[in-house]
Amino acid sequence: MTTVAQLRKVALRLPEVTEGTHFGMVAFSVRGKGFASVAKDGRVQLQLSDDDAEAALAAHPTGERLVRAGTPIGFTVPLGDVDGQQLNALVRQAWFHRAPKRLAASRTAASTSDRVPDLPSGIGGPATRALSEAGLTTLEQVATRTEQELLALHGVGPKAVRILTEALEDRLLSLR
Incomplete structure (x- = not known):
């Protein structure tokens, strides 16, 4: 079972991430673009590409599509239903989805070099x-x-x- 503290630790380790609130939720953004938040009911909301959201849905039976104004924008799942390793991967995917292309490319280059x-x-x-x-x-x-x-x-x-x-x-x- 993961916690908001673990989500915070993972998110804030990524480049240029800031923590704030969005509609009363703990939220994380990269250069002003939100990519992860935790609703008051304990569900983590992640903005993911369609492919990543489909893969997350297949891997997490308690997860659902995150939809805003009739448009699918990601994936949501109870925070307690994902383990730490899965959360790390999902948060990184959401960050890459929302980060500016140059910043994401520099992160990819940095993480691929030993x-x-x-x-x-x-x-x-x-x-x-x-x-x-x-x-x-x-x-x-x-x-x-x-x-x-x-x-x-x-x-x-x-x-x-x-x-x-x-x-x-x-x-x-x-x-x-």
Whole structure:
């Protein structure tokens, strides 16, 4: 059984996601375009392509098509009826469906590479993946963040921040 906290964690790990409310629901959007929300009755609503919504319907018998003004726009299912792994996949699909094409393409490129060449290898795999998922694939991009912002990323610890700080200093850069 998944919770709103798990949905929040998954959604906010994606690039440029903001949390807000929409008609009284907890809602997540990317560059102002909503892609996931939780209704007061505990149903997660995901804006998905027709193909993704059909696949979700086949996989989740308690799910339904999400329809607005007579037009199918996605999929809805009780949050407790999906496990964490399924929720992760559905939220990512919804994000990709609503994210601007260039942002989605950069996310795809970042997630398909095992290691981003510009980041020091000493930070480790979890930190590299966390930075990539946050859209930070170069040291110049890392320099736009504070130490606290980096430490807030799941997978980035004090050792990774120390190594990144040293690499930035070698390039005459620093954290914000």
